[in-house]
Amino acid sequence: MNVFDFMIRNRAEVLQLTLEHLALVAIAMALAVVIGVPLGVALTRRRALERWVLGAANVIQTVPSLALFGFLIPVPLIGGIGGRTAVVALTLYALLPIIRNTYVGITGVDPAVIEAARGMGMTDGQLLWQVEIPLSLGVILAGIRVATVICVGVATIAAAIGAGGLGMYIFRGVAMVNNQVILAGAIPAAVLAVLADVSLGWAERRLTAR
Amino acid sequence: MEQAAIAGSVIECRGVWYRLDGGAHDGSSRGRALLSNVNLHVERGETLVLLGRSGSGKTTTLKLINRLLEPTAGEVLVEGRRTSDWDPIRLRRRIGYVIQEVGLFPHFTVERNVGLVPSLEGWEMPRIRARVAELLRLVGLEPGQFASRRPHELSGGQRQRVGVARALAADPPILLMDEPFGALDPVTRAELQREFRELAARLGKTIVFVTHDVREALLLGTRIALLAEGRLVAIHSPGEFLRAPEAEVKAFVSALGIGEL
Numbered sequence: 001m002n003v004f005d006f007m008i009r010n011r012a013e014v015l016q017l018t019l020e021h022l023a024l025v026a027i028a029m030a031l032a033v034v035i036g037v038p039l040g041v042a043l044t045r046r047r048a049l050e051r052w053v054l055g056a057a058n059v060i061q062t063v064p065s066l067a068l069f070g071f072l073i074p075v076p077l078i079g080g081i082g083g084r085t086a087v088v089a090l091t092l093y094a095l096l097p098i099i100r101n102t103y104v105g106i107t108g109v110d111p112a113v114i115e116a117a118r119g120m121g122m123t124d125g126q127l128l129w130q131v132e133i134p135l136s137l138g139v140i141l142a143g144i145r146v147a148t149v150i151c152v153g154v155a156t157i158a159a160a161i162g163a164g165g166l167g168m169y170i171f172r173g174v175a176m177v178n179n180q181v182i183l184a185g186a187i188p189a190a191v192l193a194v195l196a197d198v199s200l201g202w203a204e205r206r207l208t209a210r
Numbered sequence: 211m212e213q214a215a216i217a218g219s220v221i222e223c224r225g226v227w228y229r230l231d232g233g234a235h236d237g238s239s240r241g242r243a244l245l246s247n248v249n250l251h252v253e254r255g256e257t258l259v260l261l262g263r264s265g266s267g268k269t270t271t272l273k274l275i276n277r278l279l280e281p282t283a284g285e286v287l288v289e290g291r292r293t294s295d296w297d298p299i300r301l302r303r304r305i306g307y308v309i310q311e312v313g314l315f316p317h318f319t320v321e322r323n324v325g326l327v328p329s330l331e332g333w334e335m336p337r338i339r340a341r342v343a344e345l346l347r348l349v350g351l352e353p354g355q356f357a358s359r360r361p362h363e364l365s366g367g368q369r370q371r372v373g374v375a376r377a378l379a380a381d382p383p384i385l386l387m388d389e390p391f392g393a394l395d396p397v398t399r400a401e402l403q404r405e406f407r408e409l410a411a412r413l414g415k416t417i418v419f420v421t422h423d424v425r426e427a428l429l430l431g432t433r434i435a436l437l438a439e440g441r442l443v444a445i446h447s448p449g450e451f452l453r454a455p456e457a458e459v460k461a462f463v464s465a466l467g468i469g470e471l
Contacts, residue, residue, distance in 0.1 A: 116313025119276055119386075120327050120376075121302030134317050 003183040010184070014169075018188050021165035024083065024155045025192075028090030029148055036095045036147075037140065040102025041128065050103065057096035065093065065154045069161045086155070086163035093154055094147035101143025105136030138208035145200035152193040156185065166192075219251035220384060220416040221275055225284035228270050228440075244270045246440045247284070257410050257417040259431030261424060261462065266437040268420040272386050275418060276305045288384070303327060306377030306415075310389040312369050314361040320346070320372050321357040327380040345375040350405060367398035374406070378413070385417045391426070403429055424462045428452075436462065 007014050043050050063071070068089050072079045078088045109132055117131050133140075159167030169185025172178075226248045231241035245267045252258045260268040273279040274286045277293045286293045293301060314323050322329075324345055325338040333341070343353040349371040361369060370390055377385060391399045391406075407430055410417055421427055427434045428448045436443045436459055443458045452463055 110311075110313070110316075112309060112311030112313035113315060114313075115278070116307065116309060116373075117315070119278060119302060119305075119307035119309070120330075121299045122330065123299055126330065131315060135315075 003180045003187065006180050007184050007187075014184065014188060017164065017166050017168055017185070018192070020163075021152075021155055021167075021189065021192065024086055024090060024158055024163060024165055025148065025151050025196075028087045028151055028155075029094055029144070031087070031091045032094035032098055032147060032151075033144060035091070036098030036143075037102050039095075040099045040140075041106065041132075043099070043103045044106045044132075054096075054100060054103070057099055060092045061096045065089070065157050066160065068092065069157055073161060081162040083158075083163045085161055086158035086165075090151050090155055090158070094151050097143040097147040097150070098140075099143075101146075102136070102140050105139030105143075106132045108139065109135045138204055141200065141204040141207065145197060145204060148196045148200060149193050152189060152196055156189055218253055219287070220254050220289060221252040221418065222287040223248050223250050223271070223274070223284065224287070225249060226271075226274065226281045226286060227283040228267075228274065228279060229282040241282075244440050245274075245281075248437075248440075248442045250435055250442060250445065252416055252418060254416055255414045256432040257419055257430055259427040259434045260418065260420045260437060261422065261427045261431075261434050262437035263422055265439075267440040268422075268437055269388055270440075271437070272388055272418060272420055275384075275386060276302050276307060303331065303380060304382050304384060306379075306382045306385040308370075308373050308377045308385070308387040308390045310392045312361075312373040314369060314372060314376070316361050318360075319357065320351075320359050320361070320364070323361070323372060324376045324379055326376065331380055341379060342375075345378055346372075348378070348409070349375045351375070365398075366394050367402060370394060370402065374409075383416060385415045387417065387419045389421055390419075392421070392423075406430065424466050428466075 039053060043053055060068070069086065072085045072089055073081065075085075079085050113131060113135070114127070117127050122130070155165050156167035156170055158165050159171050166185040166189045170182050170189075173180070173182030173185065226245055227243060228245040229241035229243050248267070248271065250258075260271055262268050270279060274281055274293070275288065277286075277296065277298045280294060288296065288301060288305075315326070318326070321339075321342050324342045325333075328338045328341055342357065346353045346356060351368065351371055356364075356368070356372075361372070364372065370393075373390065377387075391402050394402065403426060410430070419430055421430075428451065431448055433445055433447055434451050435445045436456070438458045444454060444456045446454050446459070451459060454460070454463075
């Protein structure tokens with residue numbers, strides 16, 4: 001029996017796990033964007049914080065993903081077994097590329113443009129929304145795109161702490177020493193990653209001002 | 211006190227110091243002084259040129275006027291009020307600002323660039339459109355041809371024309387210009403200088419113009435203030451400047467001679 005027969009026979013379960021996977025990624029990415037972009041902007045206003053915040057995000061990134069899920073289980077409120085813990089771990093993982101790209105994108109805006117804008121009497125808010133964000137949108141979106149692709153991959157590990165998703169097939173396949181079952185999880189996960197990459201890349205090109 | 215003369219000044223610097231670290235209000239020696247005890251005033255409708263070599267404090271002086279910087283000691287007055295008493299946003303919207311790098315917004319069309327301050331000020335769209343067209347014509351650009359272009363579709367000279375139009379958009383009484391023609395080729399520069407001179411005479415703005423080019427200073431200034439190492443050396447009319455006794459002035463005038471002969 002090949003992997004596609006297996007997937008077609010279990011299509012309800014494949015669909016269910018894919019949707020779970022998507023939900024984990026979507027919620028984690030939404031949180032990461034909501035936290036990461038403002039944090040990146042804040043760093044450009046208080047550059048002294050850059051080392052600390054990017055340092056912390058870097059440290060999180062270096063923790064092996066399986067270990068990060070494990071570490072979070074005993075943590076009160078956000079920890080435990082299940083989807084909530086997985087979302088927290090995925091969010092932490094996605095933060096670094098988003099914060100860093102937001103910071104780099106905004107600090108990379110031509111200083112002459114910023115000086116002209118301030119000299120013309122733009123308020124801080126006007127400078128941010130009308131000049132800095134539009135001009136760094138391409139770089140910020142590139143960060144979100146990288147984070148999303150990483151997130152789709154790391155989310156397979158969420159199954160290890162009972163959060164569901166396509167990792168269920170992968171872990172089950174490993175336990176059963178059955179490549180078809182592993183592939184039934186890995187192939188849809190890879191397809192999701194490619195789709196996320198392509199669609200966000202398209203959005204990036206559409207929205208990037210030039 | 212020369213109160214009467216001061217009352218006519220649009221811009222005035224009184225004992226202005228600017229130090230890099232921003233500290234030391236008592237004149238003690240912490241930090242490198244970019245400006246030391248500068249006193250000057252700019253009369254309504256005149257073009258005061260700040261002349262000096264790189265690092266002499268010209269740009270710093272300019273940025274103190276629109277409060278992009280604040281003096282370490284002393285005070286800068288605009289229309290009789292200390293810049294620190296002005297709301298910086300209101301102050302800057304009354305002052306047009308043109309810089310060498312132009313700083314056009316690359317994601318806006320020429321029309322949106324020029325109409326920016328009016329739109330920040332909440333003008334109606336048709337009024338902004340009309341104003342932009344008027345200004346583009348004023349700086350020698352045909353609105354029908356240029357209004358919808360992006361900055362990267364313009365030559366250096368055209369970009370600086372747009373920069374000047376943008377600075378004039380909300381009809382500010384004061385114009386600050388930081389080497390606006392410095393990055394242009396000699397032919398374009400001469401063309402813009404000539405047009406700018408006519409424009410300045412016609413519009414009656416109070417202008418502070420920074421340059422290191424003595425020829426440009428003589429051509430455009432009603433008075434020339436020479437800065438050297440953060441100190442104001444002398445202020446002369448262009449005629450006086452050529453015969454002035456100060457060594458620093460003579461150095462500039464002799465540089466002019468070499469260029470001409």
